[in-house]
Amino acid sequence: MTTDTAVATVHPAWLPDAALAPLRALPSAVLLSGPCAAAARADLGPDVPVADADLVVAAAGGAGGVADLGVDGGLDIPAGGHVLVRTPDRTVVLGADDASALRGLYALARETAVAALTGSTPAPGVTTHAPEQPLRMLDHWDNVAVHPVMGQVERGYSGGSIFYADGEVRTDLTRVAAYARLLAATGVEAVAINNVNVHAREARLLTDGLPDVARIADVLRGYGIRTFLSVSFASPRLLGGLPTADPADPDVAAWWAAAVDRVYAAVPDFGGFVVKADSEGQPGPFAYGRSHADGANLLAGALRPHGGTVLWRAFVYDHRQDWRDRRTDRARAAHDHFAPLDGEFAENVVLQVKHGPMDFQVREPVSPVLAAMPRTRVAVEVQITQEYTGQQRHLCYLAPSWSSVLRFPLDGTRPVASLVARGGVVGVSSVGDDPFWTGHPLAQANLYAFGRLAWDSTLSPADVLDEWIALTFAGAPSAALARVRAALHTMMDGSWARYEGYTAPLGVGFMVTPGTHGGPSVDGYEYSPWGTYHFADRDGIGVDRTVATGTGYAGQYPEPWASVYEDVATCPDELLLFFHHVPYGHVLASGTTVVQHIYDSRADAVAALDGVEAAWESLADLVGTVVPADLDTRVRERLAEQRRSAVEWRDQVRTYFWRKSGVVDASGREVF
Ligand code: GCW
Numbered sequence: 001m002t003t004d005t006a007v008a009t010v011h012p013a014w015l016p017d018a019a020l021a022p023l024r025a026l027p028s029a030v031l032l033s034g035p036c037a038a039a040a041r042a043d044l045g046p047d048v049p050v051a052d053a054d055l056v057v058a059a060a061g062g063a064g065g066v067a068d069l070g071v072d073g074g075l076d077i078p079a080g081g082h083v084l085v086r087t088p089d090r091t092v093v094l095g096a097d098d099a100s101a102l103r104g105l106y107a108l109a110r111e112t113a114v115a116a117l118t119g120s121t122p123a124p125g126v127t128t129h130a131p132e133q134p135l136r137m138l139d140h141w142d143n144v145a146v147h148p149v150m151g152q153v154e155r156g157y158s159g160g161s162i163f164y165a166d167g168e169v170r171t172d173l174t175r176v177a178a179y180a181r182l183l184a185a186t187g188v189e190a191v192a193i194n195n196v197n198v199h200a201r202e203a204r205l206l207t208d209g210l211p212d213v214a215r216i217a218d219v220l221r222g223y224g225i226r227t228f229l230s231v232s233f234a235s236p237r238l239l240g241g242l243p244t245a246d247p248a249d250p251d252v253a254a255w256w257a258a259a260v261d262r263v264y265a266a267v268p269d270f271g272g273f274v275v276k277a278d279s280e281g282q283p284g285p286f287a288y289g290r291s292h293a294d295g296a297n298l299l300a301g302a303l304r305p306h307g308g309t310v311l312w313r314a315f316v317y318d319h320r321q322d323w324r325d326r327r328t329d330r331a332r333a334a335h336d337h338f339a340p341l342d343g344e345f346a347e348n349v350v351l352q353v354k355h356g357p358m359d360f361q362v363r364e365p366v367s368p369v370l371a372a373m374p375r376t377r378v379a380v381e382v383q384i385t386q387e388y389t390g391q392q393r394h395l396c397y398l399a400p401s402w403s404s405v406l407r408f409p410l411d412g413t414r415p416v417a418s419l420v421a422r423g424g425v426v427g428v429s430s431v432g433d434d435p436f437w438t439g440h441p442l443a444q445a446n447l448y449a450f451g452r453l454a455w456d457s458t459l460s461p462a463d464v465l466d467e468w469i470a471l472t473f474a475g476a477p478s479a480a481l482a483r484v485r486a487a488l489h490t491m492m493d494g495s496w497a498r499y500e501g502y503t504a505p506l507g508v509g510f511m512v513t514p515g516t517h518g519g520p521s522v523d524g525y526e527y528s529p530w531g532t533y534h535f536a537d538r539d540g541i542g543v544d545r546t547v548a549t550g551t552g553y554a555g556q557y558p559e560p561w562a563s564v565y566e567d568v569a570t571c572p573d574e575l576l577l578f579f580h581h582v583p584y585g586h587v588l589a590s591g592t593t594v595v596q597h598i599y600d601s602r603a604d605a606v607a608a609l610d611g612v613e614a615a616w617e618s619l620a621d622l623v624g625t626v627v628p629a630d631l632d633t634r635v636r637e638r639l640a641e642q643r644r645s646a647v648e649w650r651d652q653v654r655t656y657f658w659r660k661s662g663v664v665d666a667s668g669r670e671v672f
Contacts, residue, residue, distance in 0.1 A: 010175065011436045011631065013182050013444050014468055015106070018475025020044075022112050023105070026091075029053035034098025035221045039181065040105055055108075056092045059101045078130035080189070084108060086124045099189065099224025104129065106185035113470035117481060132417055135350065135379060135424025136454035137190035137228070137311075138183070139274060140431075144168065144194065144209075145201040154195050155385050155517075157392040158432030158439040163193055165433075167201065169212035173219045179431060180223035185471075186451020191220060191429075192228035196276035196313065203232045206259060207239050214266040226271035228311070233275060233295060234283035235259065246288040247298035256302035264306045272308035273299055274352070279316045292316070292337065293344035300346035311379065311426065312345075314338050314353040314369055321531040329543075329551035330531030331357035331578075334369045339556075343375040350377045350423040355405045357553070358532065360388050360428075361509040362401075362500045365565065365575050368556040370419050371410040379423030380405065380416060384450050385430040389499055391518045392430065392439035394642045395612065396499040397492040399449035399461035406457035411558050417457035425454035440638045441631045442492065444472070462493055476626040483619060484626060490615040494608075500574075501605025502649045505598045506588075507578035508534045508542060511653065520649045522656040534577070536660055540584055541594070542577035554579055573597075584661045598657050599665040602650040609643050 020043050027048040030040045040057050041047065050056060060077050075083050077096045082104030085092040093108055095101025107129060115122055141154040142161040152160045162175040170176075183191070193216055194202045205213050206229060217227035236242040236255040246252055263270050277284030277295055285295030296312040303310060317333035334357060345351065351373065356364025360383035370378055382402050383389075390396045406417040406425075417425075427450040430438045438444050448468045452459055469485050476484065503520070504511040510532045513521045525532045534541055544550030546566050554565040564570045565579045573588045584595035592600065616635060623632040651672060657663075658671040665671060 009435050010178060011441065011444075011628070013437055014448050014471040015109075015182055015185055016472070016474055019109050019113055019471045021475065022116075023055060023109055026054040027052055028055040028057070031056060031058035032098050032101055034059065036098045036102040036184075036224050039184070039222050040102050043105065054090045056090060057095075057101050057105050058092065059095045059098050075126070076128070078128060080134060081128065081130035082107070084111075084127045084129065086122060086126075088124060099184075102224050103184055103187060103189075110185070110467055110471060113474045114467055116474070116478070117466060117470035117485060119478070131187060131455050132457055133421060133424045133454050135190060135309075135426075136188050136451060137192065137271075137379075137424060137426045138188055138384075138429040138450075139192045139196065139230075139381070139426055140429045141195040141197070141385070142193065143199060143202060144205070145199070147199060150195075150197070153432055154197060155383075155387040155428070156430075156432050157385065158430060158437060159434040160432055162431060162433050163216060169209070169216065173215065175433060176216060176219045177222065179437075180220050180225050182437075182447075183225060183451065184223040186448050187455035188451040189224060190226045190228060190271050192230055192271075192274045192311075194230045196230045196274055197280070197282060198230050198232040198276075200238070202230070203235060203238050205229055206231050206235060206263065210262060210266040213263075217267040217270065221269065226269060227267060228271040228274055229263075230274040230276070231299075232283060233277045233285065244288070245283065247285055247290050247294040248288070253298060253301060256299060260302040260306060260308065264308075270306070270308060272303050272310055272348075274311045274313070275299065276313045276315065279313065280319050284316075291341060291344070293341045296349045296351075297344075297346045300348045304346070304348050308348065310346075310349045311352045312349055313381070314351050314367075315359075317531060319531070320529045323527045323529065323533060326535075327551065328531065329545060329553055331543075331545060331553045332551060332556065333357075334367060335372055335556045338369055338376075339372040341376075342373040345376050347377070350379045352379045352381050352423075352426055354381050355402075358509055361507075362389055362396075362496070362503055363507045363574055363578075364509065365507070365557075365561075365578060366405055366408045366410050366416060368410070368558075368561075370416055371558055372556070377423040378420050379426050380420045381426040381428070382450065384427040384446050386443065386446075387517050388512065389496070390642070390645075392443045393518075393638055394499055394645065395440060395442055395491060395495045395638065396446075397442075397449070397461070397465065397495045398446045399453060399464050400493075400496050402450065402453050403457065403459075403461050406453060410561070412560055415457065425450075427454070436631065436634060441634055442488070442638075444468070445492065462489065465489065465492055473626060480622055480626045484622070487615040487619050491612045495612070498605045498608050498612075501601045501608075502646045502653075504534075505577065505601065505653070506542075506573060506594065507575040509578070510534070519645055520652040522652060535581055536657070538660060538662070540582050540586070541657075542581040543579070544581040545579045550579075550581075584657070584663050595657055595661055595663045596666055599654055599669070599671075600667060602654050603667070603669050606643075606646045606650045609639075609646060613639055613643070 028044045029050045082095040093104035144164045145167045236245045236252045240255045278286045299310045314334040317330045445468045449464045511522045513519045514524045545553035547555040655672045
């Protein structure tokens with residue numbers, strides 16, 4: 001039995017009462033009959049007769065009454081989306097279904113808040129809102145039982161799990177409901193509730209844990225969110241007592257079919273499975289000499305009669321590599337394993353591919369797998385939890401990074417967002433039972449931005465930040481709101497670039513403390529089995545991934561990228577060391593040498609923190625009114641820790657390269 005003592009003090013994030021107040025002030029009618037009706041009513045208050053309503057929330061083909069409004073005839077409502085009709089008399093949110101209508105209501109709250117922020121007035125008329133991606137999903141790396149090494153939430157920086165405590169699913173799911181409401185307002189529509197590393201306790205969610213899974217699913221459903229489970233490929237052995245989990249074994253297939261039947265009996269709208277197989281020690285089809293298509297199709301076969309989906313992760317590589325072996329390249333692994341399987345996956349399999357070929361580094365090229373499998377449904381996975389981007393102690397607004405991935409014309413013409421549109425967009429959640437949800441209060445903006453960019457990748461990161469500010473600080477007097485807006489843009493717009501500036505340079509990645517992945521350790525992974533090397537020696541640095549002389553990874557790209565990356569002269573500076581091993585004196589396109597760039601940008605990025613801190617300081621007189629005092633305290637703590645850590649990064653990286661290369665820093669700044 002667990003009680004949530006923190007509930008009363010949880011920060012409302014981007015849905016404070018003030019964000020709904022303008023809508024709640026309108027006489028409204030909610031004409032929904034599905035599971036989201038209660039949530040819409042809770043946010044709007046009691047219904048009035050439709051004829052008297054200034055605001056109507058309805059679903060196409062839902063409860064009666066819409067036809068009387070004269071708005072739905074001839075309106076084309078996109079699947080999963082909504083139409084907003086603003087007439088002089090009333091506003092109507094018409095969703096494609098119950099969940100879409102609820103999302104539409106929150107979209108209206110957002111537009112109202114943004115209008116207040118920007119001083120604009122929404123024009124009357126009809127606007128159509130369609131999600132770019134059908135699947136917009138969060139993966140939780142939450143463990144039911146506290147893992148001895150990874151804790152309650154693997155790579156979690158926001159306290160415990162909102163789903164689990166004390167080795168059980170929480171009795172009180174109030175936080176889950178509040179979370180689901182926040183997600184609905186971003187457009188997220190699916191959540192996988194347990195870690196992709198499926199340990200013994202978590203494996204049982206699939207069997208005896210089902211009543212608890214059903215309780216969570218009931219809560220999520222109220223906000224239009226489908227529930228997925230991460231499952232162990234070895235389940236037939238671990239849970240079913242079978243001698244094997246071989247996909248070709250009929251008993252194994254029968255076991256999965258029966259297991260899935262039981263899941264759907266408990267959760268009729270269950271989304272499906274997420275599977276990490278043959279990856280970092282997780283079991284998979286390789287043990288039986290079967291392919292990943294065999295493995296994925298096994299589960300897909302069990303889910304298909306129920307309409308479920310398998311999200312099969314492509315994060316498969318050799319994590320026991322010999323660092324002496326310079327021909328094996330972890331970056332190649334996903335493409336090597338999966339591209340040959342294109343066309344072999346069942347229709348209800350989605351291959352879930354990390355955005356870069358390595359592992360959520362601050363800068364990586366876009367994974368070539370995303371363009372290599374035209375006959376496979378492919379989803380892109382990003383990491384909202386800031387494992388490698390400051391662990392929610394550093395301020396690092398990631399929307400610019402994700403935006404650059406989703407907009408990247410990987411096949412030469414089409415952006416990644418359209419290459420994955422039959423699969424979707426998945427993010428590893430950053431949320432825990434922390435009162436601010438995300439540890440760093442301003443890291444809430446990343447979770448918000450994930451949902452918004454999954455909905456519409458063409459949104460600008462700065463506009464998404466405006467939305468988040470407008471909602472989070474809704475109701476603030478306009479002069480104060482304008483100051484908050486200015487300060488947060490100063491702090492956040494360039495924060496990803498700044499973080500990159502003082503950490504691993506020019507796309508080389510890692511240089512982090514082994515295990516925790518927080519803080520600098522330049523050679524921390526250099527002689528490890530994980531396949532993450534920078535190869536710095538006295539003459540130069542970087543990984544030769546060219547076809548001509550290196551690992552050949554550059555050749556996994558379609559044109560023009562294969563040629564662009566292959567040639568040191570055309571490879572973009574920010575990815576230079578990902579693709580090439582160059583001397584320290586190599587001159588970048590920016591005109592400076594590699595080593596001088598390393599020296600300068602580490603120091604400049606730390607110096608830029610002055611402006612970040614000053615911007616927050618400029619809001620000091622608003623603390624206690626517009627800026628809650630506890631939020632201010634937390635932000636200050638995090639900014640202080642960011643500076644401490646960033647200085648450590650700067651000094652270690654700068655000193656390392658000075659000692660390694662013997663090249664003097666032309667700026668004369670101190671090294672040690
Ligand atoms: O980034 C790495 C993390 C692991 C994680 C793995 C994965 C869940 O260090 O903690 O495991 O990626 O994505 O599977």
